[in-house]
Amino acid sequence: MKNTIYMLASETNRQMNSFIVTTEEGGVIVIDGGWADDADKLIRKLREITGQDKPHVDGWFFTHAHDDHISAFNKITAEDKGELSFDKVYYNFPSTQFFDNFEPTEAHALKKFYNNLPKFADRICIVYQSDKYEVKGAKFEYLYTADPNYQFNCINNSTSVFRMTLGGKTVLFLGDLGVDAGKKLLSLHGKGLKSDIVQMAHHGQNGVDFDVYEAIAPDTCLWCTPDWLWNNDAGLGYNTHCFKTIEVQGWMEKLGVKEHYVTKDGDQIIQI
């Protein structure tokens, strides 16, 4: 296998994050995985990519506990059909009580995750800021993990931000990190955020501010962004919705970014 990032488009028309990463050392990594409706596709793509009927995932990394990021995993582990196997799950999620207190309508996905936890409790790795891990040639460095002081937009701001180094390239995964935690990320690392490739925060809108991207100074942007969100289209045409995607596209133009991969165009394959 080659060092490759597969950024999957959703089976739904909604925003979500789902990545498969393969390494020259034979590693298979999943990052998030999308909605429950994306679970079958994730398994199908893993089969195609690995050539295995029952694919094996060496490391499964979660950014945060929103539905559109962990529900495919929740479905796979709840049904437990033995369609794939995995060695280790890496995450840092706040407690259900924290979510119940500050974002109760969105706590359901985390509760499902914890309900299934006994099935994979022997394979979890709770991550913390400054942790470093290596999975078959892919290095992961955690730059930020959940800070309970962020009680507004608390699930997005609990995103675990990590930088993957693979094949000499650096890829920064911002998950759905919000403005507030983005300020902390910047204060912690400043120009140390510099990375070759960035996964755009919160599907490319209303995530971290311009100054965070300025410090990252990416060559390439990965957008987990469906067509309507890319165009900020409420069904009435270009830029008729309330999202900030077009403003963020302008930021990237200002930074001179030339290369963009967007799931509006379907599954994306990035060789690194």
Ligand SMILES: [Fe+2]
């Ligand atoms: Fe999301």
